[in-house]
Amino acid sequence: MRTGRTIMATIAALALSTSVAFAEDIKVGFNGDLSASPSALSGQAGVLGIQAAIDDINAVGGLLGRKVILVTRDDLSQPPKSIQNMSDLIDNEKVTVVFGPTNSGNALAWKHIPNQKHVPSIGMVGSGTDITKPGPGGGDNYMFRVSMVDRSQVAGLMVYAKNNPKSKKIGYMAETTGYGQGGLKDIQEIGDLQGIKPVAVERFGVADTDMTSQLNKMKEAGVDTIVVWAQGTPTGQLLRSMEKINYFPLVLSSWAADNKSFFDAAGEKLAELPIFMRTLTDDLTPKQQKLFARVSAKLPSTPAFPFVVHGYDAMMLYAEAVKQAGSDDGQKVHDALENLKGTYDGYAKTYKAPFSATQHEALTTADFKWAHWQAGKLRSYSDDIIKKLTAADFKI
Amino acid sequence: MLAPYIQAMLSGLAVGGIYALIALSFSITFTTTNTLNFSQGEFVSFGAFVGITVLLFMSGATSLSAIPLSASGGLNYPIVLTVAGVLSGLIGIVIFVAAVRPFTGKPGMSWVMSTIGFGILLQNVGLLVWGPAPANLPAPLGDNVIRVLGAGVRPQELLDLSAAVVIMIAYDLLMRKSRVGKAMRAVAHSPQTASLMGINVQAMMIGAYAASSALAGIAGVLIAPVSTASLFMGLGFALKAFAGAIIGGLSNARGCIFGGFALGVIESYVGLWQAQWREIAVFVLIIIVLAVKPNGLFGARLVEKV
Numbered sequence: 001m002r003t004g005r006t007i008m009a010t011i012a013a014l015a016l017s018t019s020v021a022f023a024e025d026i027k028v029g030f031n032g033d034l035s036a037s038p039s040a041l042s043g044q045a046g047v048l049g050i051q052a053a054i055d056d057i058n059a060v061g062g063l064l065g066r067k068v069i070l071v072t073r074d075d076l077s078q079p080p081k082s083i084q085n086m087s088d089l090i091d092n093e094k095v096t097v098v099f100g101p102t103n104s105g106n107a108l109a110w111k112h113i114p115n116q117k118h119v120p121s122i123g124m125v126g127s128g129t130d131i132t133k134p135g136p137g138g139g140d141n142y143m144f145r146v147s148m149v150d151r152s153q154v155a156g157l158m159v160y161a162k163n164n165p166k167s168k169k170i171g172y173m174a175e176t177t178g179y180g181q182g183g184l185k186d187i188q189e190i191g192d193l194q195g196i197k198p199v200a201v202e203r204f205g206v207a208d209t210d211m212t213s214q215l216n217k218m219k220e221a222g223v224d225t226i227v228v229w230a231q232g233t234p235t236g237q238l239l240r241s242m243e244k245i246n247y248f249p250l251v252l253s254s255w256a257a258d259n260k261s262f263f264d265a266a267g268e269k270l271a272e273l274p275i276f277m278r279t280l281t282d283d284l285t286p287k288q289q290k291l292f293a294r295v296s297a298k299l300p301s302t303p304a305f306p307f308v309v310h311g312y313d314a315m316m317l318y319a320e321a322v323k324q325a326g327s328d329d330g331q332k333v334h335d336a337l338e339n340l341k342g343t344y345d346g347y348a349k350t351y352k353a354p355f356s357a358t359q360h361e362a363l364t365t366a367d368f369k370w371a372h373w374q375a376g377k378l379r380s381y382s383d384d385i386i387k388k389l390t391a392a393d394f395k396i
Numbered sequence: 397m398l399a400p401y402i403q404a405m406l407s408g409l410a411v412g413g414i415y416a417l418i419a420l421s422f423s424i425t426f427t428t429t430n431t432l433n434f435s436q437g438e439f440v441s442f443g444a445f446v447g448i449t450v451l452l453f454m455s456g457a458t459s460l461s462a463i464p465l466s467a468s469g470g471l472n473y474p475i476v477l478t479v480a481g482v483l484s485g486l487i488g489i490v491i492f493v494a495a496v497r498p499f500t501g502k503p504g505m506s507w508v509m510s511t512i513g514f515g516i517l518l519q520n521v522g523l524l525v526w527g528p529a530p531a532n533l534p535a536p537l538g539d540n541v542i543r544v545l546g547a548g549v550r551p552q553e554l555l556d557l558s559a560a561v562v563i564m565i566a567y568d569l570l571m572r573k574s575r576v577g578k579a580m581r582a583v584a585h586s587p588q589t590a591s592l593m594g595i596n597v598q599a600m601m602i603g604a605y606a607a608s609s610a611l612a613g614i615a616g617v618l619i620a621p622v623s624t625a626s627l628f629m630g631l632g633f634a635l636k637a638f639a640g641a642i643i644g645g646l647s648n649a650r651g652c653i654f655g656g657f658a659l660g661v662i663e664s665y666v667g668l669w670q671a672q673w674r675e676i677a678v679f680v681l682i683i684i685v686l687a688v689k690p691n692g693l694f695g696a697r698l699v700e701k702v
Contacts, residue, residue, distance in 0.1 A: 209411065213671065
């Protein structure tokens with residue numbers, strides 16, 4: 001009896017001491033595709049950025065004097081797995097924030113979970129417009145983002161088309177996936193706001209290798225400017241099909257055109273045609289170059305570098321919020337994120353009050369850069385139209 | 397004025413050739429073993445990546461993304477085709493022995509699940525070996541657009557089309573003229589009778605799976621320069637090819653080939669009208685064909701004795 005009691009007491013003491021040890025660390029989570037689809041490269045790059053930020057935080061004594069640990073979960077780009085990971089990270093691992101996911105669709109599948117559990121989620125890869133929109137029935141919105149946003153990119157592309165004197169007949173094209181159709185909806189809505197009437201709208205499959213039929217219709221309608229929303233490979237195939245029928249309109253594209261998959265599919269020469277927006281180009285600032293040098297050995301592909309930056313800045317903004325709240329409690333950090341005081345000098349930009357109760361995007365159209373490919377590099381793009389644009393021209 | 401229609405025909409035939417090749421590979425196993433390999437798409441992707449890996453070694457490049465554009469020149473591409481075909485064929489034997497043979501001749505359709513499962517296995521092994529990123533397989537005849545009557549086509553698309561036609565004619569001759577072909581047809585007709593006639597039925601079935609998988613692997617190497625290789629590219633092609641095989645009649649190799657080509661051309665012309673209706677048009681066509689001719693346009697009528 002007595003030995004039994006002693007053992008029990010020992011176990012209890014041990015359990016207590018481990019739980020105390022756990023409480024000393026702040027656990028942050030990443031949930032996203034790290035292995036199963038082409039976008040996994042973006043997820044891997046994002047994790048590199050988060051880890052770099054955590055290393056920097058731990059090097060100066062951690063957060064609130066506690067060590068920060070990253071727990072990653074691969075969702076294999078599958079929504080059910082992603083939902084399961086979310087519960088695992090929040091309920092079992094007790095993470096205080098979740099970064100990710102890689103695929104926008106997965107964020108839409110679980111965005112109710114952070115809201116219900118009051119654990120902030122900061123996206124740093126997926127660009128789907130609806131991810132950060134408040135859920136139905138009101139309540140606090142725990143979805144934040146430090147990344148590209150589809151609708152903000154579309155706003156940029158449409159203002160360019162509107163103000164380009166050479167764009168007289170505009171056509172829209174999109175792939176038939178959720179990504180393509182979501183983007184097409186944004187294009188049509190912002191096109192309406194800008195007073196643009198498309199003369200043709202065409203769709204194509206994500207695995208199509210030949211879009212000449214659709215392009216011939218664009219050509220016959222006299223389209224001189226195509227706004228296209230598709231992933232990297234099909235956007236590349238679209239340009240190859242343009243070459244087949246010798247038809248080269250101005251192409252304004254989603255940022256998928258910055259992917260290596262786009263560059264490989266289109267080839268070096270055709271890849272130079274589209275203009276698009278992204279958060280960084282290869283024309284890095286000295287500060288960004290330092291980060292690049294630090295992670296480049298582990299970076300899966302150079303065009304994925306912006307996700308390192310998003311991941312780093314997202315983790316740092318979270319750390320700022322924890323410091324301001326003086327706690328890692330989800331509700332308090334959420335409120336601190338929405339009212340961040342002071343400025344944080346990040347890698348993408350200097351953040352000043354990045355979030356508010358209604359604005360959950362740290363990066364918006366004004367922070368995006370125009371880009372295009374030149375001799376195999378992602379260069380900044382500028383012309384007279386872009387130089388003349390003012391904030392008032394943008395409609396969103 | 398006519399150029400868009402010529403373009404649609406050419407583009408449709410180019411894609412259709414690939415559908416036809418994979419449709420034929422479905423037909424081969426169906427006629428001899430009464431089963432289908434539902435992981436045919438994964439074999440297509442697998443073949444493409446085996447091809448790229450062979451090129452990687454031959455060109456001495458350091459990574460999949462660093463293969464020079466000239467790597468496929470000379471005899472390299474035929475070597476790549478052969479290696480991809482042989483390796484896929486060998487794995488085809490594995491899938492037959494491990495996932496199909498235990499269930500042949502038994503009631504139920506367990507082989508549907510087991511072949512799908514094998515495909516998932518193959519894809520995951522592929523992800524471990526090659527990673528999720530797409531890779532380029534340089535085209536052997538260059539990448540410059542060839543103009544035919546105002547329409548544009550790439551050398552690789554013409555190569556795919558001619559390779560598909562050559563392979564199909566060779567297969568047709570083999571089946572109709574050679575002893576092996578006749579033995580295969582005998583097994584397809586009635587395994588029991590063929591066995592009584594001294595034909596090694598097991599060997600024929602293994603051969604059918606090897607040939608079918610080899611064909612899928614070769615198709616992968618042929619498609620990769622057009623579509624860029626990814627471990628996820630095969631499924632879409634295989635699904636369309638299967639649709640083509642159903643239209644033509646799974647039990648008739650020539651019918652499958654016709655179905656594959658027809659599907660490519662129909663898709664292309666529907667795209668000229670309303671691209672978003674393409675998939676709908678294809679499957680409406682399948683429903684109509686099956687309603688009128690349940691075994692496909694050229695399929696043999698099955699008489700089930702009860």
